Amino acid sequence: MKEKGLLIVLSGPSGVGKGSVRKAVFSRPDVHYAYSISMTTRAPREGEVNGVDYFFKTKTEFERLIEEGKLLEYAQYVGNYYGTPVDYVRQQLDEGKDVFLEIEVQGAKQVREKFPEGLFIFLMPPSLDELKKRIVLRGTESSDLIQHRMQAAREEIELVHMYDYVVVNDTIELACQRINAIVQAEHLRSDRIAHHYLKMLGVE
Amino acid sequence: MKEKGLLIVLSGPSGVGKGSVRKAVFSRPDVHYAYSISMTTRAPREGEVNGVDYFFKTKTEFERLIEEGKLLEYAQYVGNYYGTPVDYVRQQLDEGKDVFLEIEVQGAKQVREKFPEGLFIFLMPPSLDELKKRIVLRGTESSDLIQHRMQAAREEIELVHMYDYVVVNDTIELACQRINAIVQAEHLRSDRIAHHYLKMLGVE
Numbered sequence: 001m002k003e004k005g006l007l008i009v010l011s012g013p014s015g016v017g018k019g020s021v022r023k024a025v026f027s028r029p030d031v032h033y034a035y036s037i038s039m040t041t042r043a044p045r046e047g048e049v050n051g052v053d054y055f056f057k058t059k060t061e062f063e064r065l066i067e068e069g070k071l072l073e074y075a076q077y078v079g080n081y082y083g084t085p086v087d088y089v090r091q092q093l094d095e096g097k098d099v100f101l102e103i104e105v106q107g108a109k110q111v112r113e114k115f116p117e118g119l120f121i122f123l124m125p126p127s128l129d130e131l132k133k134r135i136v137l138r139g140t141e142s143s144d145l146i147q148h149r150m151q152a153a154r155e156e157i158e159l160v161h162m163y164d165y166v167v168v169n170d171t172i173e174l175a176c177q178r179i180n181a182i183v184q185a186e187h188l189r190s191d192r193i194a195h196h197y198l199k200m201l202g203v204e
Numbered sequence: 205m206k207e208k209g210l211l212i213v214l215s216g217p218s219g220v221g222k223g224s225v226r227k228a229v230f231s232r233p234d235v236h237y238a239y240s241i242s243m244t245t246r247a248p249r250e251g252e253v254n255g256v257d258y259f260f261k262t263k264t265e266f267e268r269l270i271e272e273g274k275l276l277e278y279a280q281y282v283g284n285y286y287g288t289p290v291d292y293v294r295q296q297l298d299e300g301k302d303v304f305l306e307i308e309v310q311g312a313k314q315v316r317e318k319f320p321e322g323l324f325i326f327l328m329p330p331s332l333d334e335l336k337k338r339i340v341l342r343g344t345e346s347s348d349l350i351q352h353r354m355q356a357a358r359e360e361i362e363l364v365h366m367y368d369y370v371v372v373n374d375t376i377e378l379a380c381q382r383i384n385a386i387v388q389a390e391h392l393r394s395d396r397i398a399h400h401y402l403k404m405l406g407v408e
Binding site: 178180186201 | 326328329332368369370372385390392393397398401406407
């Protein structure tokens with residue numbers, strides 16, 4: 001029997017740099033994760049292709065999928081739905097591929113309920129000051145909104161206990177290296193592979 | 205509060221190459237494990253120094269230490285005792301240092317009973333043929349003894365379920381890299397460090 005893939009969930013407070021770390025993880029030539037394409041009800045932007053950038057759905061379609069339990073996690077932003085279709089994830093895992101999701105803390109909470117055996121990694125800012133700096137650097141946000149986001153970040157950080165691992169995003173390169181070590185180690189866990197070796201060696 | 209060190213136990217069937225892998229792990233400049241000096245009742249060989257190569261003890265002293273529970277594990281070979289003093293290990297762990305033990309499967313079983321929270325890594329031969337080749341290459345052993353050792357190895361491999369991780373010793377370099385990834389990942393486990401971060405960030 002083929003070993004099932006790992007569901008790797010990278011999450012953390014907004015502003016911590018999840019997107020940059022995910023891009024760095026995917027850019028390594030020696031790392032091959034399945035990429036889960038999100039589903040959304042927002043209109044495609046110029047150049048966006050259905051099934052490549054997103055799966056574009058109507059609000060009715062999306063809500064039916066929620067109803068049918070076809071979304072691993074979903075959330076609403078500015079009036080639009082965003083979510084992760086569960087069928088693709090299950091299929092990749094069954095084929096032995098590791099699936100990497102980079103999602104918000106609320107989404108990760110939903111995934112934990114459906115895939116308790118997933119590998120949950122919390123991306124941590126080196127300090128709250130540094131997180132504030134990164135949020136400010138993104139520009140465009142008012143001082144009130146920054147305060148609000150910092151408060152939200154504190155609440156999200158309090159959920160760290162729900163995760164299996166904590167990775168500090170001090171530098172993207174180090175964070176990326178740590179994530180790869182975690183995934184490598186998880187693949188070497190005895191409860192995953194001991195049976196395989198016993199069979200291969202003809203000991204069992 | 206300082207994080208406690210990890211007790212890392214490398215074991216596996218005799219002939220698999222535990223000693224070579226341990227030496228390679230210790231030779232890496234970026235890896236700093238505390239080295240646990242064994243205790244023995246055998247006589248010092250030319251040039252061996254008490255407290256450096258071994259702690260040399262009389263049989264009476266050794267048996268008293270067993271009695272007092274001062275040995276993390278011990279065994280008898282060719283009429284002599286060999287063991288790991290527990291005080292040094294506890295002291296290093298309390299100081300936040302990782303302690304690396306390379307021991308026989310029977311010894312690892314004893315350590316598991318005393319330190320269930322240790323990190324137990326089973327070094328696996330790539331195949332039973334390869335293991336036999338390695339045992340034969342060590343020379344000096346009769347064909348009967350080789351058969352006996354192969355049978356012992358099979359029985360030891362059946363104990364792999366007691367371990368946390370399985371590392372194949374296909375090449376020393378790869379085995380060494382995998383062990384380092386495992387130790388790195390274990391240090392990033394949320395149950396070890398989440399509390400530390402919450403405190404550092406002033407969130408808790």
